[in-house]
Amino acid sequence: MTHPTLVRFQLAFKSVERILADVIATNISITRERDRLMLELTQARKERDDLRTSYKMALADIETLRRVSKQVRGYTPYKDAISPGVPKGYDTVLGFLAKYRSGVLDDIGDDWRNPRETLRDGMWCAARAKGKEIWVKACPAMKARGIEKLRAYPLEILKERFPE
Numbered sequence: 001m002t003h004p005t006l007v008r009f010q011l012a013f014k015s016v017e018r019i020l021a022d023v024i025a026t027n028i029s030i031t032r033e034r035d036r037l038m039l040e041l042t043q044a045r046k047e048r049d050d051l052r053t054s055y056k057m058a059l060a061d062i063e064t065l066r067r068v069s070k071q072v073r074g075y076t077p078y079k080d081a082i083s084p085g086v087p088k089g090y091d092t093v094l095g096f097l098a099k100y101r102s103g104v105l106d107d108i109g110d111d112w113r114n115p116r117e118t119l120r121d122g123m124w125c126a127a128r129a130k131g132k133e134i135w136v137k138a139c140p141a142m143k144a145r146g147i148e149k150l151r152a153y154p155l156e157i158l159k160e161r162f163p164e
Helices: 005-072 093-100 102-113 117-129 155-161
Strands: 136-137 149-154
Touching: 093 102, 093 117, 093 149, 093 155, 102 117, 117 149, 117 155, 149 155
Parallel strands: none
Antiparallel strands: 136 149
């Protein structure tokens, strides 16, 4: 015959063993879930890094295309901003922007044909030129607005006003 205290102790011990087995099983389950989530996180980080690399490469390709497009002789999306017959070493504000700084015209948007958009730049160049500016035939965009002549300034002044 077994002593009643011993029986209670054995039952309590079995209960503790079951609880301990459940805790171990839960811990194993949690560890497996943690490992699975860490693997997913590692994969997500790799995908993020791959996307960043692809994005940077795409930006570099776009910049290369911009440089190449500027190097193509005579290319400008703003041909009607270029005045005909401007002497070498001179250009109008619009002509200079169209040929060398088309990004400025891109920033202005559809209003680039409005003379007010470059008026301040022309006034700045006129003040710097101190009589070195010359009058030339207006570009087609300004002729369409009723302007027949524009001032052309030395390229150094235009480069100073619109640095790269």
